[in-house]
Amino acid sequence: MRKLMSVFGVAVLFALAAGPAMAAKVELPKANGRIIPATLFLVGTSDKEGRPDAAVIDRAGIAGAVGKEKMFVYVSVRPSRQTARNIDAKGVFTLNVPSRSQLEQAGFCGSVSAISGDQYIDKFAVTGLTPVKGSQVDAPMIQECPISMECKVVKTKSFGEGSHTMYIAEVKSVWIDDSVLNGSDSKFPGYPNPVKVDSILYYPGGGAGSGFYSIGQRQGASEELFKTKYPDAKQ
Numbered sequence: 001m002r003k004l005m006s007v008f009g010v011a012v013l014f015a016l017a018a019g020p021a022m023a024a025k026v027e028l029p030k031a032n033g034r035i036i037p038a039t040l041f042l043v044g045t046s047d048k049e050g051r052p053d054a055a056v057i058d059r060a061g062i063a064g065a066v067g068k069e070k071m072f073v074y075v076s077v078r079p080s081r082q083t084a085r086n087i088d089a090k091g092v093f094t095l096n097v098p099s100r101s102q103l104e105q106a107g108f109c110g111s112v113s114a115i116s117g118d119q120y121i122d123k124f125a126v127t128g129l130t131p132v133k134g135s136q137v138d139a140p141m142i143q144e145c146p147i148s149m150e151c152k153v154v155k156t157k158s159f160g161e162g163s164h165t166m167y168i169a170e171v172k173s174v175w176i177d178d179s180v181l182n183g184s185d186s187k188f189p190g191y192p193n194p195v196k197v198d199s200i201l202y203y204p205g206g207g208a209g210s211g212f213y214s215i216g217q218r219q220g221a222s223e224e225l226f227k228t229k230y231p232d233a234k235q
């Protein structure tokens with residue numbers, strides 16, 4: 001016991017002298033340093049013959065917004081994907097947010113290309129996903145996904161040889177399955193919260209822990225959380 005006490009005492013003294021404990025961080029190669037977790041989208045396109053395609057894209061997000069009138073999103077797609085060829089040809093795509101119930105189909109759309117040699121693989125026919133004609137752009141929305149957006153490309157950016165091409169697009173319409181809306185408690189009239197989407201996130205990297213994850217429980221809104229912790233903070 002005495003020995004234990006003295007070891008404990010030395011450890012406390014050492015910790016006090018060293019200052020606050022720092023978690024150990026390991027530096028990764030830059031290109032593998034991912035932003036984790038990633039959101040998951042199914043990007044809908046069609047080729048010149050009108051054949052539909054859907055691919056999983058996690059390099060995507062909101063590029064910007066102008067008030068409540070305009071929103072811009074981006075998707076980054078490798079030029080070798082049929083999806084990239086379709087976007088290059090037509091300048092449009094749809095961004096569809098899958099829920100838990102479309103994960104198996106998403107797995108297929110993220111692993112199989114629509115073009116395999118001279119064969120065309122209609123991923124909608126294989127998975128049973130339903131292509132829905134948009135009202136704004138010539139690209140299929142996915143009926144089963146609770147949220148779909150029709151997007152028109154306004155700018156493209158390549159980051160050099162071997163990089164993804166980033167397509168920045170204006171959102172022309174947003175379609176939400178009314179079964180996932182929470183009714184009237186949104187702060188913004190006309191902008192109900194689609195909180196009942198059984199959303200999923202993606203942890204990349206391969207290996208046992210990577211893959212699709214369900215989102216857990218609501219933790220609280222930003223304001224209510226920070227005001228609990230920092231009651232005197234001024235906004």
Ligand SMILES: Cc1cc2nc3c(=O)[nH]c(=O)nc-3n(C[C@H](O)[C@H](O)[C@H](O)COP(=O)(O)O)c2cc1C
Pocket residue numbers: 053054055056057058059060076077078080081082083084107109110111112113114115164202
């Ligand atoms: C979880 C996941 C995320 C992916 N993210 C991207 C991405 O951000 N960009 C990309 O070009 N491909 C991405 N892919 C790969 C494409 O979905 C895949 O190559 C698909 O087969 C392309 O189909 P297409 O050739 O019919 O367009 C991802 C795949 C998975 C499974």
